[in-house]
Amino acid sequence: GAGVSQTPSNKVTEKGKYVELRCDPISGHTALYWYRQSLGQGPEFLIYFQGTGAADDSGLPNDRFFAVRPEGSVSTLKIQRTERGDSAVYLCASSLTGVGSEAFFGQGTRLTVV
Amino acid sequence: KNEVEQSPQNLTAQEGEFITINCSYSVGISALHWLQQHPGGGIVSLFMLSSGKKKHGRLIATINIQEKHSSLHITASHPRDSAVYICAVRAGDSNYQLIWGAGTKLIIKP
Numbered sequence: 265g266a267g268v269s270q271t272p273s274n275k276v277t278e279k280g281k282y283v284e285l286r287c288d289p290i291s292g293h294t295a296l297y298w299y300r301q302s303l304g305q306g307p308e309f310l311i312y313f314q315g316t317g318a319a320d321d322s323g324l325p326n327d328r329f330f331a332v333r334p335e336g337s338v339s340t341l342k343i344q345r346t347e348r349g350d351s352a353v354y355l356c357a358s359s360l361t362g363v364g365s366e367a368f369f370g371q372g373t374r375l376t377v378v
Numbered sequence: 379k380n381e382v383e384q385s386p387q388n389l390t391a392q393e394g395e396f397i398t399i400n401c402s403y404s405v406g407i408s409a410l411h412w413l414q415q416h417p418g419g420g421i422v423s424l425f426m427l428s429s430g431k432k433k434h435g436r437l438i439a440t441i442n443i444q445e446k447h448s449s450l451h452i453t454a455s456h457p458r459d460s461a462v463y464i465c466a467v468r469a470g471d472s473n474y475q476l477i478w479g480a481g482t483k484l485i486i487k488p
Contacts, residue, residue, distance in 0.1 A: 270420075299476075306464065306478035307421070355421060367411070367476070371420030 266290070268370035270356050276376045277346055285341040285373045289358030296339050297367065298331055299355040307355055313339060346377045381405050384465050384479040392487055397452040399482045401465030404446065409468040411476065412439050412450045416461045424450070424463075455486045 269288040277283050289296050294315055299307035309323040313333045321331070328346075333339040343350055353374050357367040382403045391397055401410070412424040425432050425439040427448065432439050436455075441448040452459055465479040 306466075306480055307476070309476065357421075366423055366426040368423055369413070369421040 268356055268358050268368050270354075270370035270373050272373060273371060274374045274376075276378060279346060279348060279377055281346050283343050283346055283375065285343075285354050285375070287339045287341070287356030287358075287370060289337060289339070289356070290368055291337075293358035293360050293368075294336070295359045295361060295365070295367075296333060297357045297359075298339070298341050299357065301353045301355060301372070303352075310341070310354075343375075346375075348377045351375055351377045380480070381477050382465055382467055382479040384463075384482050386482060387480065388483045388485075390485045390487065391455055393456060395455050395486075397455050397459070397484065397486075399450045399463050399465075399484070401448045401450070401479055402446060403448075403465075403467050403477070405467065405469050405477065407446075407467040407469060410441055410448050411464075411466045411468070412448070413464045413466060414461045415464060415481070421464070452484075457486045457488050460485050 268290055271286045275283055296313040298310040300310055301307040311318055311324055311331050312320045316333055316336045328344045330342045331339060353372040355369055355372045357369045359365040359367045385400045409426050409428045411426050414422045414424050427439055427441045436453045438451040450463055462481040462483050464481045466476040468476055
């Protein structure tokens with residue numbers, strides 16, 4: 265597709281379970297970002313990829329969160345031992361170069377931990 | 379004090395009215411984004427600005443770097459413009475992270 269695609273659009277999981285959230289960026293975009301948006305708040309930066317490498321993972325809240333982008337396109341955000349506080353909309357964005365280029369956002373994955 | 383502040387927080391207007399949403403920031407930036415978020419929906423990028431003015435359809439965005447201020451205008455507003463409009467800045471020394479405003483919830487009544 266032409267835009268950033270995130271799957272699944274909704275995910276309900278039980279506390280303690282492992283989840284994976286997928287992001288397909290716009291083809292050719294080297295930069296990819298993950299954000300988390302809790303109810304009533306603005307998005308919170310999690311991690312930034314430039315190509316295959318995580319250029320900045322300072323926003324990941326703890327070691328239960330991990331993200332990969334093995335081939336420099338699709339990225340997966342992985343959350344281990346999920347907690348109710350992880351419930352949020354997880355947003356992915358990509359941009360052509362990551363430096364001064366516009367970011368395009370996916371629709372987000374709404375994660376609910378019960 | 380938040381680094382990015384938007385006003386108003388909420389705005390209700392009648393169809394056809396001219397809408398202005400303001401964004402002030404306190405950090406040095408390399409770019410400013412205006413984004414739109416519909417209820418339950420994802421975020422759509424409207425504009426990215428580093429100077430001057432941009433226009434797309436009924437939307438106009440301006441930025442004054444000296445005053446650290448940007449405005450988003452909507453002409454001939456329509457109920458489908460109802461959404462949350464978010465201002466986010468790309469900090470000059472860390473240009474991949476965005477600092478987000480709290481958003482302005484706009485409702486356009488028919």
